[in-house]
Amino acid sequence: MTVVEERPAPSSAPPPRRVNRLWALLRNSWRQLTSMRTALVLLFLLAVAAIPGSVFPQRGVNAERVTRYYQAHPQLAPWLERLGGFEVYSSAWFASIYLLLFTSLIGCVVPRLLDHVRALRQAPPDAPKRLNRLPQHAEPWSQPGVPAEVAKSVAAGLRRRRFRTRLREREDGSWTVSAEKGYLKETGNLLFHAALLAVLIGVGFGHWYGWHANRILIGGNELGFCNTLTQYDDSTLGPRVEPADLPNFCLRLTDFEATFQSTGQPRTFSATVGVSEDNGPYETRKFTVNDPLRLDGANVYLLGHGYAPILKYTDRYGVSQTKVVPFLPMDAMQTSEGVAQFPDVNIDPKSDKRDSTLQMGFEGLYLPTSPTDGSATSAFPAENNPMLYLSAYRGDLGLDVGTPGSVYSLDQGQIAGGDLKKVSGDRPHALKLGDTWTLDDGTKLEFVGTRPFATLSIRHDPTQVLALVGAVVGLLGLMLSLGGHRRRVWFHVQPDADLAGSPGESGGTLLTAGGLPRTDYPGFEDEFKALVKAAEEGTP
Template structure:
């Protein structure tokens, strides 16, 4: 047990870097920034797998050793408990006056009557009676064996809980995705459908359980200070046979009220806004862009992002790259102006407006490098390949005109929701073992092992000396009162009582 406690302490100590340092499974960019900012020390921590703590060899070694230690501790205890359950209670000691609890009295009844009364009073106790050569009768009783049962249940459940957690981390996964709340759909058909995806150690993303979610509408209510009061996404979902029949089943998705389907859980994490821009090019053709912008203020939901356009009907690739457009800036759901500076006063879309910069040139989307949907490639701006051609505040329905006659119109905003899909095949076992941990701990703390002995010695004049002794096998707190009640009942035949 000392070894198990030491390993449990080491496991908690080993988990500290996972809480204090950025982890690759959560944010690889933060890890790269931390390593770059800390030089050799950052690289040294990387060599020790401090940025992948829970998948590191040393953390896994502590975990496995803790399992081995717990099993090595529990098996002998279980066998010992099994032998104790089959054994008879300890025989009555000769000198009961040396017990922590003791009472005696002379009564005018026979030892047989005393033993019969003791057996009635000790019904439910494990007991054994005996008789000595001089006619003395004894009763040995013990109670509280369920304490060790609860203790073993607690430790085995703790072991099972650790195993369930490990299996969940190995075969579970978690992914997040943004879906437009105007009928936008998401299908759990592959990792490429997610914005971020964190697989378990044994998950390669090829065996995801198929299901689809469609977000039909979204509504939110806020307090007067802008604090969110409730989020509700009206969604439809398909799983199993519904995928073949095309049946959509409605579900009101709320925060902390996930949709459970196909063995996965779908959570509503939050929401934001998608500005809708319509660009009319000089040739009269139009393009409408609706790409989500990310909130930069969690209170007012002021958002930033970039909406990008390719010019229509430009066959020459070089000319097309020089004519790409991007709209970037700030979106305010409820506009509040400080002079010419746009800010957001409330998170609801009461009076949406945008403060935008319009860029024309090569966006770098054809370079083969990955690019964030929320920002522009700063290298293209620094190289002069992407230039700002306009800056203006626009309210809903307003537009601006560029130097070549292109117009940019702000149509308004749409809602988007952030969904999280979690898959944990061991979650039911985690629940079962968690309940058993609590029950086992409750039983082991509430029940006490205690023993009581009764000796009835004939005095030769028709009287009998009754001695009662008690011993608490664990904590003695509370046993004095119980022993007092037992001794009064067992000595109830005392004359004059």
């Protein structure tokens, strides 16, 4: 007996398609990254990541404060250094969050923008068959007129209320009016995110191609400065900026006017400067706190002001040196602290050698208006009764070792080590304007006078216009997004058999209406009733 093996008939269905797991993982990861939820999370993380930049000193802003932080926290500072705590905004982890947010916004905004443009070009959809099932609907009502004319009148009224409308005629002779409003909500939402993207671009390129620096500019033509890094108190250049790229200009402070209220609160600050651009002649310019000095390639902002005492020191050999030293304000009344250092004094004229143990330093307070009770705080920010309270130190100032230090205070390490000794007694010596102080070795210090100084911030941001436009557009988009409400309204206009006359004569129409809010809009019910009432009265 022959056994016939039965085989299944071949299937006409195609074999199952193999799924590329790597491609599926990449696709799902991209979808997660470009979702709005991920963008919001990344924006929150960027805000949190910026907190250490305001808590810990940043090397690009003030390297001296970083050095002091190392001295105050010798165990914590190295760990913060490894984590980028002193250079937060240029660290790898901050840049990664920034780039992920940038990518997420691009992947989120661009597709939605294309979908929104397509939606704007599409006509509102036709009315559903049963308008009475919509959240808002009106009972049918009759009114005289031809359906086509009534439908056109309803559509015209809706257009006057800024609805996008579309008229459609059906096979049974009836007409539908489709109307839609509230696209500005999505437009505002996209404008806001596009503006946020523009601001991020502006911040990024501004960091790369911008620069900023600070300078205390003392009054006097001989104490001006030019736009070079060596003449700034501190400066920061963008990664794509070289020192040779800085614009060529020079400034010198010729006058400074400050007025105060009776309570000591500042009323006006006004600085008059001489400006020379591209080695040209000096021109007189004036600027204030809220009106910066705008130069070609830089803006000069006036941040504050103070006083620089003029001190004349005569050493034991009769040689005099005069210095103008700015004292930094400590409070609103311009109580200021500072130091005057004279390292090149007491040089023996016979051997022309300097004894480093005979250097002089004076540290103390300057009070523009000394109070009558003798306290060490100024009573008013203007110079009504100027007074200097100084302590004298003799020895090695520590300036020859090349270690960076503050020019507004003496080296406390030199004082603690005994290399710099106090020679003025326990109490500071008071000097009025014009007074001369004779020290124990016969040397003299004279308080000659003061000069005003202005605290300047010089900045160049090539993308500040983009950031400003982005901020304004973002605010406008946010207002549109919060104030817009998308909704749809439909009217169905058909011949009314009850009002129809003899054949060939115009009869009446039967209207029905329905509305659908596409977003949460508590006022839609009242708006819908107003539209229906206007249609019933024939004056929509």
